[in-house]
Amino acid sequence: MRFKAVSQDNDNKLDNAVETLRAIKKQVRRFIIPSVTQVSFKDDPYQVLISCILSLRTKDKTTLEATGRLFQLADNPYDMLKLSARRVAKIIYPVGFYRNKAKVILGISKSIIFDFKGKVPKKPEELLGLKGVGRKTANLVLGLGYHIPAICVDTHVHRISNRLGWIRTDTPQESEEALEKIILRNRWIELNTILVTFGQNICLPVLPFCTRCAVSNACKKAGVKHFR
Numbered sequence: 001m002r003f004k005a006v007s008q009d010n011d012n013k014l015d016n017a018v019e020t021l022r023a024i025k026k027q028v029r030r031f032i033i034p035s036v037t038q039v040s041f042k043d044d045p046y047q048v049l050i051s052c053i054l055s056l057r058t059k060d061k062t063t064l065e066a067t068g069r070l071f072q073l074a075d076n077p078y079d080m081l082k083l084s085a086r087r088v089a090k091i092i093y094p095v096g097f098y099r100n101k102a103k104v105i106l107g108i109s110k111s112i113i114f115d116f117k118g119k120v121p122k123k124p125e126e127l128l129g130l131k132g133v134g135r136k137t138a139n140l141v142l143g144l145g146y147h148i149p150a151i152c153v154d155t156h157v158h159r160i161s162n163r164l165g166w167i168r169t170d171t172p173q174e175s176e177e178a179l180e181k182i183i184l185r186n187r188w189i190e191l192n193t194i195l196v197t198f199g200q201n202i203c204l205p206v207l208p209f210c211t212r213c214a215v216s217n218a219c220k221k222a223g224v225k226h227f228r
């Protein structure tokens with residue numbers, strides 16, 4: 001009996017998430033999609049990886065402009081290694097931590113050439129072995145770069161999934177595991193793009209636009225004290 005109750009609960013959560021996600025996807029269609037998703041249309045895992053590194057703690061517009069400047073000179077690890085760390089830093093400025101990111105980008109490019117024969121690795125553990133690559137970046141490369149189902153949990157995905165009441169978690173890693181149980185596998189890749197766009201335009205970190213939100217009725221608004 002207990003198993004049945006738990007299973008029923010998971011089924012309800014799954015149905016609820018499917019419907020809610022569909023409505024959010026419809027609402028965000030008119031907004032600009034995140035910079036890394038835009039870069040992923042070139043279908044190049046290396047560019048997804050580098051763009052993701054640049055995007056960390058940086059506004060999307062700044063990331064996109066820096067990505068464009070950098071890829072004009074070097075859009076593969078071989079050309080990247082022809083540049084010095086100083087040059088890369090100058091090109092990607094003003095992204096956050098640009099000096100450190102320049103070193104990380106060159107380190108990753110070197111490792112891809114010497115350890116992986118010039119190709120971005122496809123295995124999560126190998127991606128996570130690259131210096132400067134965490135779970136969020138690794139999952140984004142798997143999903144957007146290689147079309148391998150993976151849930152990339154960043155600050156938007158973590159916050160919104162909890163506010164909606166889909167999950168109750170404290171860390172992005174817990175969120176990733178919890179979301180894997182209630183989001184259909186064929187939605188894992190697009191989940192990040194949908195919720196990041198939603199988080200940048202409607203479900204803002206501070207003072208979300210709940211009165212214009214397409215899923216306000218289905219949302220538990222967990223932890224939301226003030227909204228517009």
Ligand code: SF4
Binds near residue numbers: 202210217
């Ligand atoms: S109702 Fe408010 S808190 Fe809930 S998803 Fe919409 S904007 Fe976010």
